[in-house]
Amino acid sequence: MRTKQLIFRRFTVGRYPINGYLLADPETHIGVFIDPGGYHDIIGQFIDDQKIQLRDIFFTHGHWDHVEGLEEFSRRYSLQCYAGKDEVRAASYILNGGETLEVGKLKFETFSTPGHTPGGISFYCQGNLFPGDTLFCGSMGGTDAIEKAQLQVRQVKEHLFTLPDQTLVYPGHGPISTIAAEKYYNPFFQ
Amino acid sequence: MTLADHQQLYQQDLPSQSLFQQKITGLHAVGGDLSGWQMLESGLEQATIMDCQFNHCRAKKCQFDTLHLVQSQISSCSYINSRFEKLNSDSSSHAGSNFASCQFENTKSELSDFGLCGFQDCQWENSKLSEVSFHGSVWYDCVFKNENYNFVRFPSSVFYNVVFDGCTLKKAIFRKARFYECRFKECDVTDSVFHNAEFYKTTFVSTDLSEAANLEGAKGLAL
Numbered sequence: 001m002r003t004k005q006l007i008f009r010r011f012t013v014g015r016y017p018i019n020g021y022l023l024a025d026p027e028t029h030i031g032v033f034i035d036p037g038g039y040h041d042i043i044g045q046f047i048d049d050q051k052i053q054l055r056d057i058f059f060t061h062g063h064w065d066h067v068e069g070l071e072e073f074s075r076r077y078s079l080q081c082y083a084g085k086d087e088v089r090a091a092s093y094i095l096n097g098g099e100t101l102e103v104g105k106l107k108f109e110t111f112s113t114p115g116h117t118p119g120g121i122s123f124y125c126q127g128n129l130f131p132g133d134t135l136f137c138g139s140m141g142g143t144d145a146i147e148k149a150q151l152q153v154r155q156v157k158e159h160l161f162t163l164p165d166q167t168l169v170y171p172g173h174g175p176i177s178t179i180a181a182e183k184y185y186n187p188f189f190q
Numbered sequence: 191m192t193l194a195d196h197q198q199l200y201q202q203d204l205p206s207q208s209l210f211q212q213k214i215t216g217l218h219a220v221g222g223d224l225s226g227w228q229m230l231e232s233g234l235e236q237a238t239i240m241d242c243q244f245n246h247c248r249a250k251k252c253q254f255d256t257l258h259l260v261q262s263q264i265s266s267c268s269y270i271n272s273r274f275e276k277l278n279s280d281s282s283s284h285a286g287s288n289f290a291s292c293q294f295e296n297t298k299s300e301l302s303d304f305g306l307c308g309f310q311d312c313q314w315e316n317s318k319l320s321e322v323s324f325h326g327s328v329w330y331d332c333v334f335k336n337e338n339y340n341f342v343r344f345p346s347s348v349f350y351n352v353v354f355d356g357c358t359l360k361k362a363i364f365r366k367a368r369f370y371e372c373r374f375k376e377c378d379v380t381d382s383v384f385h386n387a388e389f390y391k392t393t394f395v396s397t398d399l400s401e402a403a404n405l406e407g408a409k410g411l412a413l
Contacts, residue, residue: 008241010261010281012301019301137303138325138345138363168263168283174301174343175323176283181305185326185346187366187386 005126006106007031007050010170014038016065018172021130024052025104032056032103034123034130035172036069044076056080056103060132060172061117062087084112084119095121097159111159115152116141122160129169129179135160137169137177140188153189161189259302279322361403369410384408 007024014020014037022043024031031052033043047054054077059066067088073079074090082101083091097112101123111122113134122131133141135156143149165180182189209232217237225245235255239262247267255275259282267287274292279299288308297317305323310330314337323343330350337357345365352372362382369392376396381403389410405411 008261010301137305137323138343138365174321174341175303176281176301177303177305177323177325178283178285181285181303181326185306187345190346190366 006128007052008128009046011040011043011046013040013043014065014068018065019170019174020069021170022046022052022054023103023106023125023128024050024054025106028104029053030055030104032058032106032108033073034058035060035066035132036073037066038069039072039076054079056082056101058101058108058121058123058130059083059088059091060122060130060134061120063117063133066132066172084114084117084121087117087119087121095119097121111155113152113155113159115143115148115155120152124163124167127164127167129160129163129167131156131160131169132172135169135182135186136171136173137175137182138186139174140186141172156189384411 007026009022011020011022012018018035018037020037021034022031029051031054033054036057057070057073057079059082062083070090080093081088081091082093082095085094085096095110097110099110101108101110106125109124111124113120113122113131116133120132120134122129122134134152140152143152161179161183163179165178167179169177169179169182208228211231213233215235217234219239219242221241223243225243225247227244227247229249229252231251233253233255234257238258240260242262244264245266249272250270252272254272254277258278260280262282264282264284265286269289269292271291274294275296277294277297279302281301283303284307285303286306289312291311294314295316297314299319299322301321303323304327306326307324308328309332311332313333313335315335318338319342320340324347325343325345327344327347329347329352332352334354334357339357339359339362341361343363344367345363347367349367349372350370354374354377356376358378359382360378360380364387365383365385366387368388370390372392374394374397379397379399380401383404384402385404386407392410399405399411
């Protein structure tokens with residue numbers, strides 16, 4: 001989608017299937033994988049076909065289902081890992097939100113979105129949002145305490161719902177959505 | 191230049207086109223922008239459309255047969271009196287589109303989004319949908335017949351005079367949905383969620399609501 005500016009593909013893989021996203025700059029072919037919940041040959045095939053130089057891994061959070069493919073990715077590619085504080089042990093760079101990360105000529109903005117996990121990070125690039133489990137289509141990822149859920153709702157409203165309405169939302173699980181749909185119709189944020 | 195000239199597209203835009211009484215077979219489009227298309231009394235069959243974008247397209251009295259959409263974005267389109275046979279929508283968004291008097295038969299869809307869509311006088315029959323979202327959608331005078339759903343989501347959707355007939359609605363999410371004069375007949379609602387849903391003059395025939403996972407806050411149910 002929005003393929004003029006991006007090489008983009010979603011892969012739903014892993015033992016507990018999650019949505020992992022591969023994005024690359026169409027000029028330099030430098031790429032990043034967001035949330036490697038598992039590795040599958042179709043991912044490697046796509047990387048080869050598109051001649052992508054996979055250099056980075058971004059983690060929205062450190063739950064096992066979003067991390068499990070890291071070992072296999074690391075075995076195959078030379079990678080730098082980015083994650084929020086105390087989320088992923090293998091992270092070489094710790095994110096606090098507010099950073100801008102460059103992948104080739106792509107620029108990713110980061111947002112601190114704790115709640116589902118304490119160091120949750122959402123990534124935004126060219127009209128596409130990757131909130132992990134912070135925001136689902138018509139729902140949101142669970143927490144173990146009401147205060148955390150309230151924090152999550154607040155962070156989504158303050159950071160993510162200020163993005164343009166037409167922003168496409170690519171969550172960690174389930175179907176895609178838009179900021180407009182979530183802002184006005186997600187029952188958890190009314 | 192007709193659409194048929196573009197059997198193999200790659201990273202290529204098509205200009206806005208109008209099709210009238212044409213039938214296109216075997217289109218394979220990758221990475222194009224097909225926005226602005228208008229189709230009247232035309233057909234598209236055996237087509238694969240991948241990584242494409244369609245905005246503000248129009249189709250009236252059209253036939254879409256074996257259309258495979260992969261990771262495409264189709265938004266704010268309008269379909270009138272059209273028929274979708276064997277639509278396969280994979281990881282695609284159809285957000286904000288309107289469907290009037292349309293028929294969907296043998297649809298397959300995974301991880302796709304029909305959020306904020308409007309459906310009027312439409313019929314869905316024999317579909318198999320998994321992790322598809324219709325959140326914030328509005329349905330008037332529609333029929334779901336023999337649909338097979340797994341984890342299909344309708345949060346905050348509104349249903350007016352809608353019939354669910356013989357449908358498997360496992361893990362369907364109707365959180366905060368509203369039902370006006372609707373009818374569930376012989377449906378399986380195992381593990382479905384009706385949290386804070388509202389029902390007005392809605393009937394359940396041979397449908398065991400006790401199988402639902404969450405009826406908390408639901409209003410208007412005579413259990």
